[in-house]
Amino acid sequence: MPPPPDPAVLRGMPLFAGLDAGALADAVALARPRLHPRGTAVFTQGEPAAAGHALIDGRVKIVQTGPDGQQVVMRFIGPGEMFGTLAIFTDGLYPADAVAVADCVELSWPAATMTELMDRHPAIARNALSIIGGRLRELQNRLREVATERVERRIAHALLRLVRQAGRRVEAGVEIDFPLSRQDVAEMTGTTLHTVSRTLSAWESQGIVESGRQQVVIRKPHALVVIAEDLPPVPGRG
C-alpha cells in the first residue's frame, strides 16, 4: 500500500473545492490510497458499492454491460475526478465496471465515511451535486445525439469530449492523451467497431485525424468541429 497521501493531493479536485486546510486534512486522513495497475478493475458492476472514489493519477474507464452482453463506455475518468460515488446514494450497487486503462493511484472512502464527511463538511455534498449535475447534462447531450444525430457527428462529438477532458497540444495537432481504442469509441457512441473504423479511416485519408492502435491525434481540429457541429464549410476549402 502506498504511503498516506499529502492533503495537497486533494487541492484542485472539484469534489473538495472551497474546503479549508483543516477539512482537507480530515478528508485525506480518512482516505484509503490504492494502486491499480493498468488493465485491472477498481470495482465491478453489480458488486455492493462499498466506497466513494477519487482518481489522483492515471485514467479509468467506466463501462456498463447490458443484459445482452453489449458494452457501453459511460465515460473516462481523469486525474482529480470522482467516480463510483453515486451508488452510495442510490441502490448501493456499482452500476458499471471501473477499469484502469493506465496505471492508477486512487483514493477511496468507505460509504459510511463519505456520508459522515459530507455531514461534517457540507461543501463536499454541494460539490458532489454540481459534479453529478454536470455529468447528467453531458449524458442528456449524448442521449440527444444518439437519438437524432448521424453516426459521423456522434463520433466527432465523442472525440471533442475527450479533447476537452484530456487534450494536449502536440506539433501535429491536438492529441487525446491516453490510450483509446476504436472499440472504446464505438462503445461511447452506440455504434459498431466496423462503423468507427470506416469513419476514422475516411477522416484519416482527409488528413483530419491520425489514429494509431491506441493513440488519436486530431490534425485538423477545425475540420472535426465542422463535422460535429454541422458548420457550413469555409468557402474555397474542403
Added chain:
Amino acid sequence: MTVADMKLADLTMAELMSTRPAVVPVLLRHGLACPGCAMAPFMTVREAAEAYGLELDAFLADLAAADGRPCHSIEVHSTETR
C-alpha cells in the same frame, strides 16, 4: 503587423476570450464557433483565422477594436490548459 498584433495572433482562442470577453460578439459575427468549443484552448487566433478563411490583419483589427482598447494595451494572462 505590429508586435502587439503578433502577440494577439499567438494567443489561444481560450486565452483571448477569457482575457477579453468583449471579443466574443465579434467572433460570433464572423461566424466563428470558438466560444464553448473544446478546441479553443489549443488553437491560436492565427490558426482560427486560417481555418475560417479570414484575412488575419483585418480580423486582428476587429478584435483589437472590440472593447475600445488599442492593441498595445492587451494584457496577456496565461490561462491554465490541460
